[in-house]
Amino acid sequence: MLKPESLLCPKPDGLYCPPGDFYIDPVRPVDRAVITHGHSDHARSGHHVAAATPETLAIMGERYGQDFAHTVEPIAYGQTVTRNGVEITLVPAGHVLGSAQAVIRWKGLTMVVSGDYKRRRDPTCAAFEPVPCDVFISEATFGLPIFRHPPDGDEIAKLLKSVKQFPERAHLVGAYALGKAQRIIMLLREAGWDRTIYIHGALERLCALYQAHGIDLGPLAPATTDAAKGQFAGEIIVAPPSALQDRWSRRFPDPVAAFASGWMRVRARARQRGVELPIILSDHADWGELTDTIREVAPGELWITHGREEALLRWCELQGIKARALALVGYEDDEDDG
Amino acid sequence: MRAFAHLLDRLSLTSSRNAKLVLVRDHLANVSDPDRGWALAALTGELNFNAAKPAFIRKAVEARVDPTLFRWSYDFVGDLAETVSLVWPAQPGANREPELSEVVDALRSASRAEVQSLIERWLDALDPDGRWALLKLVTGGLRVGLSARLAKQACADLGALHGQSVTVAEIEELWHAVEPPYADLFAWLEGRSDKPDADHPGRFRPVMLAQAIDEATDFPKLDPADYAAEWKWDGIRVQAVSERGVRRLYTRTGDDVSGSFPDVVAGLEFEGALDGELIVLRDGALGAFNDLQQRLGRKTADAKLLAAYPAGIRAYDLLLDGEEDLRALPFAERRKRLEAFVARIASPRIDLSPLQPFETWDGLAALRTEPPEGDARLSEGLMLKRWDSAYEAGRPKGPWFKWKRDPHLIDAVLMYAQRGHGKRSSFYSDYTFGVWREDAEGARFLTPVGKAYFGFTDEELKLLDKFVRDNTTDRFGPVRAVKAGVDFGLVLEVAFEGLQRSTRHKSGVAMRFPRISRIRWDKPAREADELATLEHMLD
Ligand SMILES: [Zn+2]
Numbered sequence: 001m002l003k004p005e006s007l008l009c010p011k012p013d014g015l016y017c018p019p020g021d022f023y024i025d026p027v028r029p030v031d032r033a034v035i036t037h038g039h040s041d042h043a044r045s046g047h048h049v050a051a052a053t054p055e056t057l058a059i060m061g062e063r064y065g066q067d068f069a070h071t072v073e074p075i076a077y078g079q080t081v082t083r084n085g086v087e088i089t090l091v092p093a094g095h096v097l098g099s100a101q102a103v104i105r106w107k108g109l110t111m112v113v114s115g116d117y118k119r120r121r122d123p124t125c126a127a128f129e130p131v132p133c134d135v136f137i138s139e140a141t142f143g144l145p146i147f148r149h150p151p152d153g154d155e156i157a158k159l160l161k162s163v164k165q166f167p168e169r170a171h172l173v174g175a176y177a178l179g180k181a182q183r184i185i186m187l188l189r190e191a192g193w194d195r196t197i198y199i200h201g202a203l204e205r206l207c208a209l210y211q212a213h214g215i216d217l218g219p220l221a222p223a224t225t226d227a228a229k230g231q232f233a234g235e236i237i238v239a240p241p242s243a244l245q246d247r248w249s250r251r252f253p254d255p256v257a258a259f260a261s262g263w264m265r266v267r268a269r270a271r272q273r274g275v276e277l278p279i280i281l282s283d284h285a286d287w288g289e290l291t292d293t294i295r296e297v298a299p300g301e302l303w304i305t306h307g308r309e310e311a312l313l314r315w316c317e318l319q320g321i322k323a324r325a326l327a328l329v330g331y332e333d334d335e336d337d338g
Numbered sequence: 339m340r341a342f343a344h345l346l347d348r349l350s351l352t353s354s355r356n357a358k359l360v361l362v363r364d365h366l367a368n369v370s371d372p373d374r375g376w377a378l379a380a381l382t383g384e385l386n387f388n389a390a391k392p393a394f395i396r397k398a399v400e401a402r403v404d405p406t407l408f409r410w411s412y413d414f415v416g417d418l419a420e421t422v423s424l425v426w427p428a429q430p431g432a433n434r435e436p437e438l439s440e441v442v443d444a445l446r447s448a449s450r451a452e453v454q455s456l457i458e459r460w461l462d463a464l465d466p467d468g469r470w471a472l473l474k475l476v477t478g479g480l481r482v483g484l485s486a487r488l489a490k491q492a493c494a495d496l497g498a499l500h501g502q503s504v505t506v507a508e509i510e511e512l513w514h515a516v517e518p519p520y521a522d523l524f525a526w527l528e529g530r531s532d533k534p535d536a537d538h539p540g541r542f543r544p545v546m547l548a549q550a551i552d553e554a555t556d557f558p559k560l561d562p563a564d565y566a567a568e569w570k571w572d573g574i575r576v577q578a579v580s581e582r583g584v585r586r587l588y589t590r591t592g593d594d595v596s597g598s599f600p601d602v603v604a605g606l607e608f609e610g611a612l613d614g615e616l617i618v619l620r621d622g623a624l625g626a627f628n629d630l631q632q633r634l635g636r637k638t639a640d641a642k643l644l645a646a647y648p649a650g651i652r653a654y655d656l657l658l659d660g661e662e663d664l665r666a667l668p669f670a671e672r673r674k675r676l677e678a679f680v681a682r683i684a685s686p687r688i689d690l691s692p693l694q695p696f697e698t699w700d701g702l703a704a705l706r707t708e709p710p711e712g713d714a715r716l717s718e719g720l721m722l723k724r725w726d727s728a729y730e731a732g733r734p735k736g737p738w739f740k741w742k743r744d745p746h747l748i749d750a751v752l753m754y755a756q757r758g759h760g761k762r763s764s765f766y767s768d769y770t771f772g773v774w775r776e777d778a779e780g781a782r783f784l785t786p787v788g789k790a791y792f793g794f795t796d797e798e799l800k801l802l803d804k805f806v807r808d809n810t811t812d813r814f815g816p817v818r819a820v821k822a823g824v825d826f827g828l829v830l831e832v833a834f835e836g837l838q839r840s841t842r843h844k845s846g847v848a849m850r851f852p853r854i855s856r857i858r859w860d861k862p863a864r865e866a867d868e869l870a871t872l873e874h875m876l877d
């Protein structure tokens with residue numbers, strides 16, 4: 001049988017497919033790129049041809065301007081395109097709007113590049129679809145057994161309880177601008193929070209883009225008004241995580257600093273960032289989701305792109321699953337994108 | 339257990355005093371008896387379990403999780419209880435989640451072997467927050483930065499929710515008359531029953547405290563004829579009660595320290611309640627605070643220690659004379675009674691804090707700056723008490739003032755340095771320093787207590803800057819972490835004007851106007867001061 005390295009191999013610029021002559025999520029501009037999702041460490045501008053789901057292309061256009069690539073090639077979920085005999089299919093990854101796994105087939109060999117993914121329900125994007133394959137290429141952002149994200153509903157309830165308990169304070173929720181922010185807004189809506197949610201200026205365009213894709217985020221308003229401080233008492237404000245400690249946050253009355261991230265599972269991380277109300281909510285698979293997915297997809301071999309690969313390798317060793325770490329660089333093990 | 343776990347979780351990340359009060363009050367309001375009572379007992383330090391050692395917990399988790407994965411997890415998290423709470427494999431439906439009261443009941447009655455299997459079953463049934471709270475509880479490591487006084491304030495606030503006007507002093511006075519899980523206390527606070535009977539012998543009476551005087555604004559308004567002055571002794575403020583055969587020694591927050599001072603308790607040969615300073619007293623002469631420190635924090639005291647550091651009380655005030663409560667009388671009256679009382683009991687362990695006669699504030703200022711030979715040189719400064727003041731719980735503004743000698747000095751260890759401003763912007767000239775404290779296992783670590791610039795000479799500044807650059811262990815933007823440990827570190831002598839409790843600082847104290855007065859190149863880091871020394875200065 002064909003060696004998987006002849007179909008996909010790690011290069012300094014990212015995962016490269018020699019027979020199809022394209023990269024997946026390259027970290028530098030290349031001739032041909034297949035892009036799994038719109039987070040900036042995976043989706044960069046300046047490629048000659050960028051192939052991705054229409055949603056991901058729209059996100060890139062919003063972030064980088066419409067000329068982010070010379071040519072764009074939309075591939076809808078489930079659609080297959082062929083390059084030099086290599087079949088490329090994009091399948092939902094459940095990470096953020098438009099996020100996809102790239103399924104690569106060639107001469108009877110199937111390899112799945114999952115990109116970033118999660119397994120739990122997310123009202124803002126299509127759910128992960130497992131694809132049986134010879135090689136599964138996974139992330140491992142939360143690849144340690146300490147990371148088991150609690151049910152979303154419990155975390156939202158924690159936030160709403162705090163809002164009720166401290167009606168004179170504003171609740172400032174740090175959330176990554178693409179995906180997390182919209183997801184937490186949707187989860188609040190599902191939990192019955194129908195008041196206006198105030199958003200930081202940096203979130204406005206992406207929220208509008210989600211709305212344009214039929215995701216109804218309910219009443220939003222900019223948090224950048226010069227209204228009286230007291231106006232924000234008892235309200236929820238969503239902002240990028242970096243804004244929490246910013247001068248910007250001083251406009252709110254005695255704000256409760258909340259942060260929605262998988263990293264909030266560890267108290268020291270919350271303490272470090274001055275977070276008073278950690279909301280453990282992640283768009284990445286937790287330890288249970290990672291190991292369950294590997295079991296379910298049952299690949300002949302597992303490759304790990306980025307994150308905490310050593311623990312996942314150890315787990316594979318204990319399970320008798322063949323695995324290797326690609327140690328790809330340039331994919332942030334980012335605090336904010338948790 | 340779930341509600342208690344969530345409370346601990348939030349308290350552990352909340353620094354504002356008001357927010358903590360709301361969290362505790364709401365817990366007491368929303369959780370039913372007896373669970374809320376056990377929660378209150380846990381928060382006020384009344385529950386002390388030592389049911390499980392870290393080694394047992396480690397063994398239990400390694401039987402369930404690959405030891406290598408566990409070790410990596412522990413390295414990442416840095417706290418054993420938290421790591422175990424996160425990696426412990428969930429057994430959904432294995433057991434019902436225990437309530438806090440069930441856990442407490444079992445821990446109080448079960449044998450050690452039984453307790454261990456119970457703990458494993460509870461860990462199976464709980465979620466990560468619940469496991470964390472349980473582990474903190476069973477290892478006796480329940481530290482969430484909450485003072486007992488704050489928990490008692492939350493009780494008073496619970497009363498306010500139910501339209502009751504209750505002061506924290508009332509709760510403190512009652513505290514020794516009620517027991518966990520405090521059903522009677524809550525019933526009273528919620529207006530469902532009468533106030534529990536606090537009249538039990540040997541009880542604590544809430545202490546009267548002094549305001550720090552502001553020389554510029556207060557003195558012009560005060561008439562020296564209205565005030566008595568006495569030294570503020572450098573020991574520990576205590577209340578000694580001997581009532582119907584019950585003898586107790588309390589700190590000013592109502593902690594019972596009788597066990598640490600059997601010599602003092604044995605000397606309480608009277609019927610009444612004294613307010614005074616606990617000191618080392620050798621043949622009528624005051625020992626330094628360092629001497630007293632040898633006696634502090636020990637649950638028991640052996641004969642050698644008692645002989646080397648004999649403790650006694652220097653009396654300030656008399657609250658109870660026989661069965662008569664004197665607290666409503668003016669200070670002048672109480673003082674006469676106190677003098678007669680101390681003379682009557684004629685104990686070598688109890689003497690009188692003498693009053694210092696004075697005519698003018700300037701005259702008193704001179705006395706404060708230049709105390710006469712003897713004990714007074716060891717005092718912290720002066721106390722001013724209005725002759726007509728009743729003994730009032732808390733810190734009322736006006737009747738009592740403290741007038742400390744300043745500045746205070748401590749030796750601290752340099753921990754972080756930051757670039758200065760203006761012409762110093764190329765130097766690390768802004769320093770964060772810390773003092774020693776101990777963790778649960780008795781290991782010493784530094785806790786930051788303040789930040790200051792230095793009025794150094796340029797020469798000294800260069801040396802310090804070089805020290806920082808040569809010993810940097812980490813960088814955070816403009817800040818560098820500096821190597822500092824038991825075996826290596828730079829000691830700085832820090833002068834400051836005063837000290838306040840602070841919930842914003844991890845150490846629990848905040849300095850007023852700290853400045854670095856000397857660099858102690860000569861002093862080993864291990865010999866820098868302890869947090870306890872600072873806490874003592876809080877008074
Ligand atoms: Zn991503």
Ligand SMILES: [Zn+2]
Nearest residue numbers: 041116331332
């Ligand atoms: Zn990523």
